[in-house]
Amino acid sequence: MGPEEFRFDFTHFAPLSANELDDVERTVNEAVVRDIELKFHLMALEEAKRYGAIAHFEEEYRGKERVRVVEVPGVSVELCGGCHVRRTGEIGLFLILAEEGVAAGTRRIRAVVGLKAWEHIRKLRWWVKKAAGLLEVPEKDLVGGVERKLLEIQELRAQIKRLEEERALSMADALVSRAEEINGIKLLGAVVEGGPEQAKRLVDTLAERLGRCAVILGTEKEGRAVLIAKVVGAPLSAGDLVRAAAEAVGGKGGGRPSFAQGGGPNADKLPDAIAKALYEARTVLVKNRRM
Numbered sequence: 408m409g410p411e412e413f414r415f416d417f418t419h420f421a422p423l424s425a426n427e428l429d430d431v432e433r434t435v436n437e438a439v440v441r442d443i444e445l446k447f448h449l450m451a452l453e454e455a456k457r458y459g460a461i462a463h464f465e466e467e468y469r470g471k472e473r474v475r476v477v478e479v480p481g482v483s484v485e486l487c488g489g490c491h492v493r494r495t496g497e498i499g500l501f502l503i504l505a506e507e508g509v510a511a512g513t514r515r516i517r518a519v520v521g522l523k524a525w526e527h528i529r530k531l532r533w534w535v536k537k538a539a540g541l542l543e544v545p546e547k548d549l550v551g552g553v554e555r556k557l558l559e560i561q562e563l564r565a566q567i568k569r570l571e572e573e574r575a576l577s578m579a580d581a582l583v584s585r586a587e588e589i590n591g592i593k594l595l596g597a598v599v600e601g602g603p604e605q606a607k608r609l610v611d612t613l614a615e616r617l618g619r620c621a622v623i624l625g626t627e628k629e630g631r632a633v634l635i636a637k638v639v640g641a642p643l644s645a646g647d648l649v650r651a652a653a654e655a656v657g658g659k660g661g662g663r664p665s666f667a668q669g670g671g672p673n674a675d676k677l678p679d680a681i682a683k684a685l686y687e688a689r690t691v692l693v694k695n696r697r698m
Contacts, residue, residue, distance in 0.1 A: 411523035419514045423506050431516070435501040438482045442496030448476040455486060462486045500524040571605060579612045586617055589692040592641040593620040596681040602626055603633045603668075610637045623648050623684045625656075625677035632656035632674040636667050636684065642695050643688055651687040655680035 423431070450458065452474050460476045461484065477491055478484045492498055499521035509515045519527055535546055544552035578599060586595040595613060599606055606626040613622045619640035626633050634652045636645040645667035649660035653669040656676045660669010 411521045412517075412519045415516045415518070416509065417514055417516070418512055420512050422508070423514070428503055428506055432501060432503050434482075438479060439495045439498050439501060442494050443479055443482065444494050445491060446478040446480065447491075448478065449473045450476060452486075458484065460484045460486050500528075502527055571601070572608065574601070575605060575609045575612055578609055579616060582609075582613060583616050586620070589689060590695065591619060592643070592692055593617045594685055594688050594692075595620065596623045596625075596685045598625045598677045598681060600626065602628050603635070606633065606635045610635050613637075614639050621645070621648065621688050623652060623681060623688075625652070625681050627674045627677070628670075630674055631670055631672055632658065632677050632680065633670045634660055634668060634677075634680060634684075636662075638665055641692075643691055648684040648687055652680035652684040655683050 448455070448458070450473060452462075452469065452471065455474050455476050456462070458476065460474075460478075474486050476484060477487045479495060482495075501518060501520050502524035503516055503518045504527070505517045507515050507517070518524075535549060539546045539549045539552070542549065542552040542556060582595060582597055582599075585597070586593040588594070595617065599609060601609075603626060606624045610622050610624050614620055614637045617639075621636070621638045621641050621643045623634065623636040623645075626635075634649050634656070636648045636652075638645045638648075644664040646661045646664060649662065649667040649669040653660040653671055656671030656673045656679075658669060658671020658673075661667055662669075
């Protein structure tokens with residue numbers, strides 16, 4: 408707090424709306440422009456209340472012989488012990504920075520005035536100019552420019568998602584033919600590109616196409632190995648397959664019998680990890696066939 412910034416606490420049980428904050432700013436700035444001379448009174452609390460003074464936190468004034476009343480004629484009459492200007496015009500521009508809750512039923516307005524308010528607006532104007540330049544639109548069209556850019560981004564994200572889905576289908580076509588079958592269960596493992604999200608979509612697609620199967624895929628994210636496994640209708644555990652593979656990449660993993668994931672720091676060991684998981688699956692399936 409200081410000569411050019413302040414906070415004001417008041418009783419209210421909900422945040423002020425944007426329109427209400429605008430009304431507060433306008434009311435204060437209108438009083439500032441009128442350059443009203445303030446009046447100060449010292450009187451007993453009850454007398455002050457009869458005079459029309461508002462005590463936002465009356466308990467602070469109880470027990471005092473006399474209280475200080477600050478009056479802005481035609482605007483407000485309040486109890487206050489703080490320092491005040493002699494005329495409202497001395498305040499200069501009034502600008503609300505924030506309105507926030509500080510306790511149950513208590514709200515707070517933080518604001519700046521004078522040159523500090525002007526400096527804040529100057530910075531905002533600079534950012535508006537900068538943003539308009541980046542979007543290549545006039546400043547008055549900035550909001551429309553941002554909305555159009557957001558729409559473009561949404562459309563591009565939708566296109567990327569469609570392309571990723573198409574890529575996953577294409578990769579699935581190529582991988583399905585590589586599956587081996589043991590005792591009616593199809594096994595498939597591979598190292599794929601595209602990162603974890605792409606691998607998750609791909610493992611679902613492959614499992615759907617293969618039927619009773621165990622699929623384990625390895626991929627890379629930021630230099631680390633990521634492993635994803637899915638088991639459908641097979642006497643295998645996806646968690647066990649991922650744990651076996653994760654050892655090869657220096658990490659760990661686990662999950663449900665039907666789906667699991669893990670990883671480790673050694674992405675260059677992904678082929679070994681997939682091979683280890685497939686060996687684990689073959690061993691279990693062959694053992695079950697002999698039983």
